[in-house]
Amino acid sequence: MGLLRTIALxxxxxxxxVFVLFFGRLPALRRTPIATLxxxxxxxxxxxxxxxDEAVTGRRLTRSLARFIDFMMNDRHPTVVIFFLxxxxxxxxxxxxxxxxxxSTWHRVAGTIAVVLPYLFLYLAVMADPGxxxxxxxxxxxxxxxxxxxxxxxGQHCRTCGFLKPPRSKHCSIxxxxxxxxxxxxxxxxxxxxxxNHHWFLLLLLSTAVLTSYGALLGFSLLSDLIASRHPAWSxxxxxxxxxxxxxxxxxxxxxxxxxxxxxxxxxxxxxxxVWGLLAYTVWLIYCGTTTNESLKWSDWKDDxxxxxxxxxxxxxxxxxxxxxxxxxxxxxxxxxxxLVRTDDGMPPGPGGPGEGQWDRVWNIKDVENLYDMGFWDxxxxxxxxxxxxxxxxxxPAVEGEVRIRKAPKPSCF
Ligand SMILES: [Zn+2]
Ligand SMILES: [Zn+2]
Numbered sequence: 001m002g003l004l005r006t007i008a009l010x011x012x013x014x015x016x017x018v019f020v021l022f023f024g025r026l027p028a029l030r031r032t033p034i035a036t037l038x039x040x041x042x043x044x045x046x047x048x049x050x051x052x053d054e055a056v057t058g059r060r061l062t063r064s065l066a067r068f069i070d071f072m073m074n075d076r077h078p079t080v081v082i083f084f085l086x087x088x089x090x091x092x093x094x095x096x097x098x099x100x101x102x103x104s105t106w107h108r109v110a111g112t113i114a115v116v117l118p119y120l121f122l123y124l125a126v127m128a129d130p131g132x133x134x135x136x137x138x139x140x141x142x143x144x145x146x147x148x149x150x151x152x153x154x155g156q157h158c159r160t161c162g163f164l165k166p167p168r169s170k171h172c173s174i175x176x177x178x179x180x181x182x183x184x185x186x187x188x189x190x191x192x193x194x195x196x197n198h199h200w201f202l203l204l205l206l207s208t209a210v211l212t213s214y215g216a217l218l219g220f221s222l223l224s225d226l227i228a229s230r231h232p233a234w235s236x237x238x239x240x241x242x243x244x245x246x247x248x249x250x251x252x253x254x255x256x257x258x259x260x261x262x263x264x265x266x267x268x269x270x271x272x273x274x275v276w277g278l279l280a281y282t283v284w285l286i287y288c289g290t291t292t293n294e295s296l297k298w299s300d301w302k303d304d305x306x307x308x309x310x311x312x313x314x315x316x317x318x319x320x321x322x323x324x325x326x327x328x329x330x331x332x333x334x335x336x337x338x339x340l341v342r343t344d345d346g347m348p349p350g351p352g353g354p355g356e357g358q359w360d361r362v363w364n365i366k367d368v369e370n371l372y373d374m375g376f377w378d379x380x381x382x383x384x385x386x387x388x389x390x391x392x393x394x395x396x397p398a399v400e401g402e403v404r405i406r407k408a409p410k411p412s413c414f
Contacts, residue, residue, distance in 0.1 A: 007263055007266075008266055008270075011266065011267055011270050011271075012270055015270045015271055015274055017041065018274065019034075019274055019277070020034060020037045020038050020041060020042075021038070021041075021042060022274075022278070023038075023277070023281075024037060024038020024039070024041075024042070025038060026281070026295075027295055027296060027298070027299030027302075028281075028295075030299070049062075050062050074173065074174055075174065076174055076175065076190055076191070077190070078190045079187075080187040080188055080190070081122075081126065081187075081188065081189065081190045084122070084188055085119075085122075088118060088119070091215070091264045091267065091268070092115055094260035094261070094263070094264050095215065095219065095260065095261050095264040095265070097260075098222075098258055098260060098261040099111075099218065099219065099222055099261055102222050102225065102226075103218075103222075107218060110214070111214070111218070114207070114210055114211045114214050114215075115211065117203075117207035117210075117211070118204060118207045118208045118211055120207075121200055121203045121204035121207050122189065122204055124197070124200040124203075124204075125189045125191075125193075125197050125200035125201050125203075125204050126189045126190060126191060128196050128197035128200055129196045129197070130175075130179050130180075130182075130191055130192040130193060130194035130195070130196045130197045131169075131179050131180030131181060131182070131192075131194035131195035131196040131197075132175075132177045132178070132179060132180075133161065133163055133166065133169060133177070133178040133179065133180055138163055138164075138166070139327070141166040141169065141180040141195075142164070142166045142167075142326070142327040143327040143329060143330050143331060144166065144167070144168075144180065144181070144195070144330065144331060144332070144387075145166070145167040145168050145181070145330060145332050145372065146167060146326070146327075146330045146332050146334075146335050146336060146371065147167045147326055147336065148167070148336045148338075148370075148371035148372065149315060149336050149338065149339040149340065149354060149355070150301075150336070150338065150339075150340040150368060150370075150371070151294055151297040151298065151301070151340075152165075152167045152168060154322070154325040154326040155325040155326075158171045158178050159171075160176065160178075161177065161178045163178055164325065165178065166178075166180060167326075168180070168181040168182075168195075168291070168294070168372065169181065169182060170182040170293050172185050172192050174192075175191060175192050177192075179192045179194040179195075180194055180195040180196070181194055181195035181198070181291065182194045182291065182293050183198055183201075183285075183291040183292050183293060184291075184292040184293060186201065188204075189201065189204070196386075198383045199383050199384045201282075202279075202282055202283075202286075202383065205275060205278055205279040205282060206279055208275050209272065209275040209276045209279050211268075212268045212269075212271050212272035212275055213268075213272045213276075215264065215265065215268040216265050216268035216269040216272055219261055219262070219264065219265025219268065220236075220265055220269075221236065222261070223251075223254050223255065223258060223261065223262060223265065224236045224254070226254060226257070226258060227250055227251070227253075227254040231250065234250065286376070286379050286380055286383055287376045287379065288370070288373060289370055289372045289373025289374060289375075289379045290370065290372065290373070294372070298365065298370075301340070301342075301365065301368070302365050304342045305362050305363055305364065305365060306363075307346070308346050308361060308363070309342045309343055309344070309346055310340060310341075310342050310361065310362040311340070311341055311342075311343065311348055311349055311359040311360065311361055311362065312338050312339060312340045312341075312359070312360055312362050312367075312368065313338070313339055313355040313356065313357050313358060313359045313360065314337065314338065314339075314355060314356055314357045315335075315336050315337055315338055315339050315354060315355045315356070316356060317335045317336075317337055331387065331389065332371075332390075333374070333390045334371060334374075335371075336371050337369065338355075338368065338369055339353070339354050339355035340362070340368060341353070341359075348361070374390065378390055
């Protein structure tokens with residue numbers, strides 16, 4: 001029991017730290033205990049250790065560690081991919097020899113599919129072009145989305161690549177390239193999640209979430225069967241008349257007798273909520289018609305609105321677009337109808353600039369529309385189908401740049 005409990009506690013501790021590391025900086029969790037813990041574990045404690053090293057070795061230790069961390073964090077290397085693969089393969093190697101002979105044909109078929117799919121989607125997510133912007137495809141990526149004049153404005157160049165930044169794109173400092181519709185740089189696939197591989201990333205999360213849940217449920221049900229072969233009165237739920245303490249002790253013995261499958265089932269149980277959480281967050285972003293990168297920009301806007309520094313005004317949808325800085329045609333069925341700007345002094349912007357009419361101060365993010373939110377179904381299709389043509393916008397516009405379908409503008413989620 002001692003060893004099993006230690007393993008369980010270590011796994012639980014690591015899972016929790018990973019959860020805090022991944023979720024602690026999300027704008028949606030600002031001002032929650034998760035963000036506070038992130039601040040303590042990943043900012044304050046490291047700073048304290050640096051101060052200690054300064055006093056003891058004159059920062060020698062920190063400098064070499066910083067070089068190592070800089071390489072680990074800011075360069076492309078497959079360490080986490082290898083770790084992820086080792087965890088998958090190692091878990092299956094320990095689990096299957098006990099489980100396979102006890103599995104029904106149905107579970108053998110379903111189990112094989114559940115085991116294979118994460119490898120397949122990981123391969124596809126890693127190998128697919130995430131949407132690297134090149135001189136050849138730059139015009140194409142310029143025509144995918146319009147500028148919304150809120151979080152993406154025309155006329156901005158990438159300082160490294162020299163390109164005019166297409167709407168929704170971002171330069172990745174780790175990949176050292178500009179990526180179309182960048183969501184985030186993902187260490188689990190050793191590359192960016194962007195326009196070209198977002199769907200594979202989503203399927204990788206879904207298949208891994210299913211695998212961990214399925215493995216945990218099947219593992220505990222098989223363990224229960226093994227225990228039942230020794231204790232005829234046993235059942236998965238506490239049998240009638242059996243005290244809780246005896247039920248738990250019997251479970252522990254069952255786990256000890258099948259320690260490999262038991263440990264992997266426990267690991268799967270503990271990691272499963274993390275994967276489902278990551279999947280739910282990714283789906284929620286799609287539901288909101290945004291990306292991780294854009295959610296950070298919206299979050300900044302929210303702070304500026306709280307400070308009274310944000311102003312918006314109307315943008316005529318049939319305005320003429322300047323072909324030097326933006327594509328005159330995009331496949332997106334809507335054009336922006338608002339311009340959002342921030343001022344440093346809290347006074348309305350001066351004359352000139354894009355848009356028309358008077359400037360209104362914006363206090364609430366709900367008063368701002370998110371041009372890229374077309375409703376959950378269309379947002380999802382845009383992730384899965386390359387060059388998705390929106391159902392109601394198949395007819396070509398009579399006038400170039402005309403708004404073809406009018407949905408009620410959706411406010412930003414943040
Ligand atoms: Zn770039
Ligand atoms: Zn990247």
